[in-house]
Amino acid sequence: MSTLSPSELVLNPDGSIYHLHLRPEHLADTIITVGDPDRVPKVSQYFDELEFSTQKREFVTHTGRIGNKRLTVLSTGIGPDNIDIVLNELDALANIDLENRTIRSKKRQLNFIRVGTTGGLQADHPVGTLVSSSHTIGMDNLLHFYDYTPEAEARELLTAFTGQFPELPVPVYAGKANPDLLNSVTGNWAQGITITFPGFYAPQGRSLRLASRISPELLDSFADFSFRGTRITNFEMETSALLCLAGMLGHRAISCSVILANRHDGTFSQDSAGDVDRLIRTVLEQL
Numbered sequence: 001m002s003t004l005s006p007s008e009l010v011l012n013p014d015g016s017i018y019h020l021h022l023r024p025e026h027l028a029d030t031i032i033t034v035g036d037p038d039r040v041p042k043v044s045q046y047f048d049e050l051e052f053s054t055q056k057r058e059f060v061t062h063t064g065r066i067g068n069k070r071l072t073v074l075s076t077g078i079g080p081d082n083i084d085i086v087l088n089e090l091d092a093l094a095n096i097d098l099e100n101r102t103i104r105s106k107k108r109q110l111n112f113i114r115v116g117t118t119g120g121l122q123a124d125h126p127v128g129t130l131v132s133s134s135h136t137i138g139m140d141n142l143l144h145f146y147d148y149t150p151e152a153e154a155r156e157l158l159t160a161f162t163g164q165f166p167e168l169p170v171p172v173y174a175g176k177a178n179p180d181l182l183n184s185v186t187g188n189w190a191q192g193i194t195i196t197f198p199g200f201y202a203p204q205g206r207s208l209r210l211a212s213r214i215s216p217e218l219l220d221s222f223a224d225f226s227f228r229g230t231r232i233t234n235f236e237m238e239t240s241a242l243l244c245l246a247g248m249l250g251h252r253a254i255s256c257s258v259i260l261a262n263r264h265d266g267t268f269s270q271d272s273a274g275d276v277d278r279l280i281r282t283v284l285e286q287l
């Protein structure tokens with residue numbers, strides 16, 4: 001059986017995984033990912049018991065319980081590059097024997113639930129609306145570095161999207177949320193296609209002093225696109241990488257967001273802390 005070298009599977013002197021500073025026993029089967037490190041205690045304040053906490057760089061982790069349900073909440077920081085680190089390292093904790101540096105034959109399946117903020121695209125989703133991602137279109141580059149084969153429905157979405165938008169500035173990919181987890185956590189929410197970008201400003205069509213190649217007309221056309229009756233609902237920076245990497249690794253993942261910016265009418269939430277708290281409580285009630 002081949003072993004993973006110290007340069008590929010990087011461990012700290014205490015045996016924890018390199019960036020996240022976690023050991024396998026610190027990880028629950030259900031993991032809530034948040035972008036902002038300060039959001040981790042805003043989730044774990046609702047735990048009945050906090051069992052473990054640690055931090056390295058922007059990766060803050062709290063593991064505890066609500067009733068009998070063991071949960072880990074972990075901050076990823078902003079962007080798909082961090083999701084690459086988080087997904088690979090959490091999967092290593094679950095599915096690699098760190099002492100022998102070998103991949104376990106029996107795999108452990110994790111549930112990932114992103115609890116994040118987002119920009120809404122649709123006029124009928126005002127700021128404060130909770131939205132979950134049924135599908136995702138990746139305009140970040142991450143999955144192009146993997147041998148990623150989308151399942152049939154995501155391939156069809158990609159064909160429809162690239163057919164309607166043949167001149168995008170970057171190659172795109174598509175993916176899907178885990179349908180069972182999506183229904184159990186966000187069954188009655190607004191749902192739609194989330195586009196993930198590798199930046200907040202020009203990639204999402206914002207221009208302060210620098211012009212974006214995503215024009216206001218293109219934003220309007222994104223809002224008008226639909227695939228089998230499902231519209232593009234929101235823009236953010238982690239969902240595509242999370243859903244697609246989790247699926248490739250045999251895990252289940254969904255992305256839950258609260259709309260803070262409405263790109264149709266140019267508004268931003270007057271109470272982002274309250275909106276995020278409502279998102280957190282709504283998700284936790286379903287677990």
Ligand SMILES: O=P(O)(O)O[C@H]1O[C@H](CO)[C@@H](O)[C@H]1O
Nearest residue numbers: 035036078116117236237238
């Ligand atoms: O609120 P979080 O979870 O960080 O998510 C969104 O907010 C950040 C940008 O402000 C990006 O990470 C985006 O995906």
Ligand SMILES: O=c1cc[nH]c(=O)[nH]1
Nearest residue numbers: 117118119236237261
């Ligand atoms: O517009 C927004 C708001 C939050 N997060 C994003 O990535 N975009």
